[in-house]
Amino acid sequence: MRYHLTTFGCQMNAHDSERMKGVLEDIGYRPAAERDDADLIVFNTCTIRGSADERFLGNLGEAKRVKGERPDTVVAIGGCWAQAQKDAVFEQFPFVDIAFGPGEVSRLGELVARERLDALGAFSFDGEFSGSLPARRERAHQAWVQISVGCNCVCAYCIVPTVRGRERSRPPADIVGEVERLAADGVREVTLLGQNVNSYGRDLRADGVRTSFGEILRAVSAVRGIARVRYTSPHPKDMKEDVVAAMADCPEVCRHLHLPAQSGSTRILKAMRRTYSRERYLDLVARLRDALPDLSLTTDLIVGFPGETDEDFAETLSLVDACEYDGAYTFIYSERPGTEAAERLVDDVPDAVKRERIAALVDRVQDMGRRRAQRFVGADHEVLVEGPSRTAPDRIRGRLSQNIAVNFRGTAPPGALVDVHIDGATSMTLSGTQSEVAVLA
Numbered sequence: 001m002r003y004h005l006t007t008f009g010c011q012m013n014a015h016d017s018e019r020m021k022g023v024l025e026d027i028g029y030r031p032a033a034e035r036d037d038a039d040l041i042v043f044n045t046c047t048i049r050g051s052a053d054e055r056f057l058g059n060l061g062e063a064k065r066v067k068g069e070r071p072d073t074v075v076a077i078g079g080c081w082a083q084a085q086k087d088a089v090f091e092q093f094p095f096v097d098i099a100f101g102p103g104e105v106s107r108l109g110e111l112v113a114r115e116r117l118d119a120l121g122a123f124s125f126d127g128e129f130s131g132s133l134p135a136r137r138e139r140a141h142q143a144w145v146q147i148s149v150g151c152n153c154v155c156a157y158c159i160v161p162t163v164r165g166r167e168r169s170r171p172p173a174d175i176v177g178e179v180e181r182l183a184a185d186g187v188r189e190v191t192l193l194g195q196n197v198n199s200y201g202r203d204l205r206a207d208g209v210r211t212s213f214g215e216i217l218r219a220v221s222a223v224r225g226i227a228r229v230r231y232t233s234p235h236p237k238d239m240k241e242d243v244v245a246a247m248a249d250c251p252e253v254c255r256h257l258h259l260p261a262q263s264g265s266t267r268i269l270k271a272m273r274r275t276y277s278r279e280r281y282l283d284l285v286a287r288l289r290d291a292l293p294d295l296s297l298t299t300d301l302i303v304g305f306p307g308e309t310d311e312d313f314a315e316t317l318s319l320v321d322a323c324e325y326d327g328a329y330t331f332i333y334s335e336r337p338g339t340e341a342a343e344r345l346v347d348d349v350p351d352a353v354k355r356e357r358i359a360a361l362v363d364r365v366q367d368m369g370r371r372r373a374q375r376f377v378g379a380d381h382e383v384l385v386e387g388p389s390r391t392a393p394d395r396i397r398g399r400l401s402q403n404i405a406v407n408f409r410g411t412a413p414p415g416a417l418v419d420v421h422i423d424g425a426t427s428m429t430l431s432g433t434q435s436e437v438a439v440l441a
């Protein structure tokens with residue numbers, strides 16, 4: 001039996017897909033290159049913005065065609081869109097056999113085994129954590145580790161709390177145990193995942209477990225064989241001193257922080273219910289720069305939130321200058337049914353204005369990124385090798401601790417840490433030459 005899996009959305013979903021593959025391959029399924037060759041077509045969906053829905057629905061049409069030609073094909077939809085549409089999915093798309101929420105990855109095997117029954121739904125977000133499930137990693141030397149699921153924030157625009165549920169943290173011993181197993185399996189770099197990764201541990205206190213995100217960073221950094229630790233996404237409100245201190249104390253924790261700001265205007269931040277002002281965000285960035293001078297900083301920004309004026313938007317532009325971001329994901333506000341913003345606010349910024357604003361913002365972010373990348377040129381920097389370059393076959397691809405991609409001339413194998421002399425920078429990529437013999441330490 002063969003399966004074909006398509007993944008949409010964030011790193012959480014990418015990691016959930018690794019587990020879906022693990023679960024399916026454990027019960028004897030093998031991957032198919034095309035949907036046309038698959039006995040089981042799976043989608044792991046996202047519903048963060050309208051564009052995510054559209055991308056998925058375009059692909060779903062193809063599954064319908066395959067199912068029309070080969071009625072035995074099983075179509076399964078998992079992830080956040082499935083959760084959001086749980087009351088409508090089978091009615092709207094009668095050719096769908098299985099639908100399951102983000103918390104039901106562990107039941108995928110059972111659902112597939114029962115697939116001959118009528119359409120099944122399995123919706124919840126209380127499922128098990130990753131560590132206990134088999135996972136098929138894409139890369140030998142890098143792994144995601146889920147430390148929490150769900151989100152207790154109430155950001156007015158955001159659908160995630162509705163589809164991923166309340167925040168639940170995984171016990172520290174489970175996390176460290178998984179990282180130890182990964183390290184023994186050759187993993188050098190782990191990325192800790194959570195919707196609000198640095199509020200980790202609050203819910204465990206009720207069970208008498210005293211821990212914090214800072215302690216997790218320290219514990220994971222101490223695992224033998226782990227050279228790099230990343231995490232995403234932190235919320236500015238939970239970026240406490242202990243987290244900054246753990247970053248400063250642990251050289252394994254990468255000098256990169258993705259710190260979503262969403263807007264530079266205090267008025268809009270308030271309407272978004274982000275719980276910090278522009279000034280408090282800037283204060284935090286100043287503290288981070290102080291403690292971690294070589295930090296690279298990236299962010300998420302939304303334009304066109306209800307009520308956003310030209311003045312508000314100008315404050316978002318100036319935030320890019322003030323924070324000197326190395327990069328940013330920029331989004332046009334998309335109204336999500338059921339969110340506070342959709343229920344209580346009017347999506348009143350005209351489309352043309354939204355498009356103008358995003359174009360101006362993208363320009364500003366790219367200018368800053370180009371300028372910031374120059375700081376690496378002319379010196380040696382440590383690179384973790386990922387594999388051959390995608391664009392130039394005689395080059396190797398790797399990444400700085402600052403999460404910036406490097407294409408370079410050299411001989412180091414994937415997983416090695418090497419010093420590379422950087423001799424050029426485009427906006428998002430550096431180029432250079434390996435400056436010493438590879439060490440696998």
Ligand code: SAH
Pocket residue numbers: 048049157158159160194195196233234235260262300301302331332333334335336
């Ligand atoms: N939990 C993470 C990621 C949330 S989704 C965090 O809080 O950082 C990733 C990004 O999508 C958000 O940071 C936000 O910038 C954007 N986003 C979420 N909902 C959106 C919406 N309705 N319209 C436009 N962008 C949105």
Ligand code: SF4
Pocket residue numbers: 151152153154155158159160161195196235
């Ligand atoms: Fe969404 Fe806000 Fe939670 Fe991030 S912190 S997942 S933006 S509600």
Ligand code: F3S
Pocket residue numbers: 008009010011012013045046047048079080081160163164
């Ligand atoms: Fe999308 Fe769900 Fe992630 S809505 S962004 S896949 S948490």
